[in-house]
Amino acid sequence: MTGLGPVAWPPAPIRTERLVLRESEARDRAAFIELFASRQVHTYLGGPRPRDELERAVPEVPGRRPGLFVIDLGGAMIGMVALDRRDAERPGHVRPDAGEAELGYTFLPEAWGRGYAAEACAAALAWFADVLPGEPVVLCTQTANDRSMRLAAKLGFTEVERFEEYGAEQWFGVWPSVTPPGLRTG
DSSP states (O other): OOOOSSOOSSOOOEEOSSOEEEOOOGGGHHHHHHHHHOTTTTTTTTOOOOHHHHHHHSOSSTTOSTTEEEEEETTEEEEEEEEEEOOTTSSOOSSTTOOOEEEEEEEOGGGTTSSHHHHHHHHHHHHHHHHSTTOOEEEEEETTOHHHHHHHHHHTOEEEEEEEETTEEEEEEEOTTOOOTTOOOO
16 A cells, blocks of 8 residues: 555544544554454454564554554553555445545454544544545445444445455445546445
């Protein structure tokens, strides 16, 4: 994936009613390892990685890159939201030249079911629309991931197409604030 483009990073922390979206810090390392090692979190993301491998591989300050927000609740990381450029080689695009921003998110299981993902993703999308107005944002999730499908609908993503990838049916949608020319439906 390539960078977001002409975006000043990191932005000032984004505050919502309950959360802070901020850049990663060293204190987040244990939560990053937990996210990557969690069988629950990675049910629809290719499976968890071994904890011992993560302990060796995860840097002191993990996830420090443009487009990645740590989701902080009361001073502790509960998940992350990322806006990255979708790889041109992957299926699912809404622009002829590909390269759309893609929303991704993972949250620790103890944070599920409380609306934190919707709150954090909405804030990240609002930030993105402010810094890169007119840019499409896409989202791809397995159709079997009921929670992610509900979140996409709640955030206002509209289905563009479904396709097979990684051995499973994928749902691919676009955020409706932008309807690119030639948008495919299906």
